[in-house]
Amino acid sequence: MWLMGGAWCSQHLMEHYRFTLDEAFLAETAYPVIKESCEFLLDWLVEDPRTGLLVSGPSTSPENAYRDDEGRTLHIAMGTAMDQQIIWDSLTNALEAAGVLGIEDEFTARARGALDRLAPSQIGPDGRILEWDQPYDEAEPGHRHMSHLFALHPGHQFNYTDTPEFMAAARKTLESRLAQGGGHTGWSRAWIINHFARLHDGDAAHEHIEQLLAKSTLPNMFDNHPPFQIDGNFGGTAGIAEMLLQSHEGTAADPVIRLLPALPSAWPSGAVHGLRARGGFEVDIVWQNGVLNAAEIRSFGGVPCRVWCPVPSRVSTKGGDVIAETDADGFATFKSAVGEVYRVVPVR
Structure with missing residues (x-):
C-alpha cells in the first residue's frame, strides 16, 4: 500500500493558486486541504534511528522492487525517494500558502521543524538518485516508473540554480533507466518528455514526443497503455508546454519564468500564445531559426517578474520604455503592474 496519493493530489491545489494568485481559493479551498494532508504526513513520519532524520515508512516505490543482500526481491523500505520528495513538496507548499495568508501557528511551527529534519x-x-534508502540492486532496471524523479517533475525541489548536483544525478538516473528499456508505455513516455524538458534538453524531449506518437498513440489520437489511458495525452501536451515555457522555480510571489528552456532543433521557427506562468502571468513567444524573436508577458497579479532569456534581451513597456535587461546569467528582473503587457526582445 502506498500512502502518498493524497499529498500528491494536494499539490495541484497549490499549483492552481500559483498560476492564478486567487487568495480566496487559497484560503477557502486549497490551504485547508493542504494542511490536513500535511497533518497526516506529520503523524506518519518517523525518526530514522541511524540518522535522527524523519522518514516515511514502511512504504514502497510504486509498483517497483529491489533485491537485498540475500537476493530476495522486496517491495518495502523506509524513506523511499518518491515519498520523501512528495513530503518535501507538501510541507513546502503548506508553508508558502501559510505565508501568503499570514498564518503562523502551532501547525506551521511543526511543519517547519519537520521540513528541517526531513531526510533528503x-x-x-x-x-x-537512490530510489530506495540504500543502493540496492534493482529488480527491474528498466522499470516503467520514474518515481524517484518526482522532485524534478512534477515537483520543484530540483533545479539548476539551487541543486545542480541533483540535476546531473537526475539525468544519469533517467538515461540509465532508458538504456535498460524504460519508457515502454504512453504515460511513462510522457513523464520522460517532461523530465527532459526540466533538464533543458529539447532534442531528447522531442525524441520521446516522436516515440509517444509512433508507439503509444492510437489512430484516434488516444494514448494507449494498452488500453486507453489519458495520462499519456495530458502528460505529452504538458511536456510540450514545459519545453517552451517554465515557471516552477521561485514562489508565486517571486516567480522565475524561462522562455524557450528546451527548444528542440526540430522546431526551428514557431510561435505559442496564451501559455500561463506561475505568478499570474500569461506569455506569448515567437522564435525564428532556433532563436527567441520576441515575447510578450501579461501580468494579472502585479508581482515582480524574473525572466530568463536564451539570448541577451531587454524588457520594455507598451510605451517602449526599457525597464530591464538580462544580466550575465540571462535574467532580467522587473516590477509588474496588473493589466500591463511587457515586451521582451533580443538585443540586436
Missing part, C-alpha cells in the same frame, strides 16, 4: 534525496555511488 540521496545520490548513490554510481551518481544516480
